[in-house]
Amino acid sequence: MSSLEIDFNTLIEGKPMKIMVDTTPVCLVKIKEEVFAVEDTCSHSEASLSEGELNGYRIECWLHGAEFDLRTGEAVVPPAVAPLKRFIVERNSDQLLIHHPNSQVKENK
């Protein structure tokens, strides 16, 4: 299994939350009723992004100040340059399903 179910109401607006999807730490953030999920490990030097600060749709790494856009995973402020892996968030009422991006099953029929 490469997914995790979580209750939408456990998330606090603007407060990053770290969860595990299989063995991968994931940073979940609720902003204006939308939920974003990116890998929790900073692409610069492995700090936990869920311990960082939010700045709009950006999350700032507490260790060296890199910022990532939660909507795209893109590194927008150095020293990080590599993007973060984004996870897929499916919402069904108050139930969220967080998928590993590699586990997405594509049906091309």
Ligand code: FES
């Ligand atoms: S570890 Fe995140 S910016 Fe350096």
